[in-house]
Amino acid sequence: MPYNAHELAELLAPASATDAAALITVGLASTAYLLRGIAWDRPDPYQRIWFERPQLRDGATTRQPKATRNIAEKLDEANKDIVIFWGSQSGTAESFANRLARECQVRFGIAALSADLSDYDAHTISLIPTSKLAVFVLSTFGEGDPSDNATGFWEWLHQESRAEVRLPNLRYAAFGLGNSNYKYYNRVLDDAVRAFDGAGAQRLILAGKADAADGSTEEAFHDWKDKLYDVVFRQQLGLEDRHVGYTPGLSVVEDPSLSPIGQQKVLSGLGAKARSTSSLVKDLKIKCARDLCTSPEVRCLHLELDLAEHPELRYRTGDHLAVFPVNPDAEVQLLLRGIGMDEVRAATPLLITALEQGVRFNLPSPTTALALFRHYLEVCAPVSQDTIIELSTFAPTLDARDLLLRIGKDKESYATFVASTHVTIGRLLSLAAPDTTWTDLPLSYLLETIPPIQPRYYSIASSSAVSPKTVAITIAVQDTPLPGDSTIKIPGLTSHYLLAQAESLNRNTTTTTTVRRPDSQNTAPPEPMSIIPGQHRLFASVRQSKFKLPVLGTTPVVMVAAGTGIAPFRGFILERARLRAVGKPVGRMIMFFGCRWREGDCLYREELRRLVWDMEGTLEIVTAFSREGGDENRYVQHKVQERGDEVCKMLSEGANLYICGRATMARDVGRVVEELMQERNRWSEVDVQNWSRLAKKDNKWQQDVWG
Incomplete structure (x- = not known):
């Protein structure tokens, strides 16, 4: 039955003051919702400024274009004549590629690009014009596996349609890093060369191979590089060596007004597929540490790390833990003294920028020299023959210059020197010029030359089903004698760092678990670092592994x-x-x-x-x-x-x-x-x-x- 207007008004009239208030509230809320974005909550036209990079704010109104994944386009954009691809697992191949790119520019005036294989789509290699050169520095690890950042390149090499790919314009050279103790020694290099040659590419010189089993990696790279320069650059291209000084690729400016960013660690050089199998790097608390053996030759530790602070960090039984070491304080201080940096300057904030647009470097900024030498650069790494020659140009005395040239320019002298002397870059500066400061040695050169610290991988020794919030690792702590002088022992960087952490932890704990040094070992290794009491933590990442138990628990x-x-x-x-x-x-x-x-x-x-x-x-x-x-x-x-x-x-x-x-x-x-x-x-x-x-x-x- 229809209502008239009077009856409808009486029916809808609020029965109380509470009902009236509710109706008013609903009406106001509806009106506000309809006027959102018109009368209120209008978008801030300047909101983008909060998310822009600082360099885009001054006069730049558009975002920088996304980096191309086409290597041919990149070479054209950057005006480069040669691309040096690297596939690196431990950082050695990356270091070789960077060194080669720098030498191409300095010695022959060739504009070279050092390229992470994961930064470019592998199929675009076929688009590189014949006017450009390509060099591949490829590592093989495990049972013939490619490095993490070369998985996309590896899949491209082995795709079913591989036979259809033609590379008539590709002019290339290749160098491989491997270990003959493995069954598939330098497999990645061999497969790449086979695929390139089969597709009609022109190989400029014989592929070079390094064998880590006999410690000749550096020597093999140096010999292959000399052939590349002699056959390709001098004979085929008609280039002559240029005698020019060091040209920095990084700008390093001291700025006390800056605040250094906190310590950060990243797994660099990983392709998309590899990144999906590795967690973010987190700082983990060491829960406990104990000795596993009392052997006179080697010491083994069991460490347990707490994952409870990082609920997003998970592992499965059989995975690996990537641990980032810290350099020994003695080596850090020796290097700082060598370049004349006191404690104040070493702690002064530095702003680091690439001088060439688009060049990537894996260093934090702002930071300090102390942080770089302690946490980011492997100052304990052996010094290459090329680096010794380059250092001679910065020598503070004629005697230091002559000594470095005698060692660096003669293959046998260099081999004898490194076989009988454990020389880091800090020790080399001190040895060549005792009690003398290398005032002409630029900090930028050290940042570009010293390889970045790479994580060490340990098989996880715990079960995720038993202790999902605790991950355990087993560490062998053992010194390595020099080949030419067995009395000189080289401590393992990561193992001794973890040993120092374990001993410091147990000196400051009230539990009965202790880390004891066997009585038969009467000489302790040098303290790797000064551990801050209560700060027993380390940076680590979980990497997924295929090393897994069968799905069925009944499988033997x-x-x-x-x-x-x-x-x-x-x-x-x-x-x-x-x-x-x-x-x-x-x-x-x-x-x-x-x-x-x-x-x-x-x-x-x-x-x-x-x-x-x-x-x-x-x-x-x-x-x-x-x-x-x-x-x-x-x-x-x-x-x-x-x-x-x-x-x-x-x-x-x-x-x-x-x-x-x-x-x-x-x-x-x-x-x-x-x-x-x-x-x-x-x-x-x-x-x-x-x-x-x-x-x-x-x-x-x-x-x-x-x-």
Whole structure:
């Protein structure tokens, strides 16, 4: 029944003052919503200023264009004649590429671009015109794997349509970094050269190869570089050496008014795919540290780090932890004294900028010289032959100049020098000119020459199922004797840094856990750094790994480890033990573990005994002791051979094989396993090679090894 106007007004009239207030509130809110952006909350036309880079505010009204991923376009835009691509895992290839680019400009006047492979789309290499040159400096690590920043390039090389790609305009040279202890020595270089040559590219000189196994990487690069200069630059291009001084690529200005940014660490040189497998770098608190052995030759530590402060940081059993070291204070202070920087100047803020637009450098700014030498540049790295020659131009005395030239210009003199003298750049300055300041040595030169600190990767020794907020690592602390003088010991940068952290932590704790130095070691290594009491933290990142337990907990596994290679297997065993504790069935586990002595060198000995007991026959540990006499003088591959029937039976029935440790050990164990399977199954050589290849492809055979 319809209402008239009077009845409708009475019906809608508020029954009380509260109803009236509610109606007014609703009306005002609706009006305000409809007028938003017109009468109020209008956009601030200057809001963009808060997000612009400072250099864009003065007269610039448009954003800088996004950097091109087309290398041909980049060479044209930057007016470069040569591109030097680098694929680097530990920073050596990157350092070589940067050095080569600088020398091309200084010595021959060729404008060169040092290019991270992950910054450009690999297929655009085919667009490089014949008027330009391309150089590739490529590292191979692990079992023939490319560096993280070269994964896109690697996939392009091996794509199915690869045969259709033609490179008739590409003129190139290539140098590879590898380790002959690995089965696929310099595989990345070999595959790249094969692909380029097959696509019609013109190789300018024979590809060079460095072998880290014999310590000749620097020497091999120097020899290959000299051939590049002589054959390509001098003979083919008709260029002559220019005798010009150092031309800085960075501007370094002291500005006390600036505030240095806080310590930051990033994983540089990673492609998009590699970045997706690595977490952000975080500062982690060290929860506890303990000694694992009392060996007279090597010291092993167990460190546990707290992830609770960083809930976004997660790991899975078998992953790696990338740890950033800190340089020893003694080396830092020696370098600062060498260039005449006192404490005040070393702590003065520096503004660092690239002098050439678009050039990237991996250093913080504003910062200080003290922060750079302590946290960002590897001042303990060996000094290259080229660097010694370059330093001679800044020598403060004629005697210093003559000494550096004698060492740097003669290959044999340099080899003898580095084999018998542990020389960092700070020590070299002091050795060449004792008690003399290198006043003419620019800080910019050091920042461009000293390689950046790279993280060291450790296999995680804990289980994410057991301790998701605590990550553990196993560290071997061992000095390396110089080849030409075994009395001179070189301390490991990261291992001794972690040792100093551990000892400082336990000096300042009230718990009963202590880190003790074995009595047989009567000389302590130099203190790597001054640890601030209560600040026992380190910068680290989690990197995902394919080194994983089978998805099915019932799948049997065979594990082979030597030394600190036991780390990921500790996590594997803890995870399986947890599954069994909650009533889940688990497959048989057998671990072959190699160490030096039965007493004092068997890592996690008591813990493993308890786990064997708890697993009630599911877990067996077979040990090999390489330094004990008699019949016990065996390596881990000998134990695998002794139990060959059982190992082959497990593998034939679907067990997974895991090997972790040094590459030489993994190679020997792999050879034994292949021989056992070939003999047991009466396979041909082709059959066993096909079996091992498919096992690795299907992740039934996994390795986590290092050189």
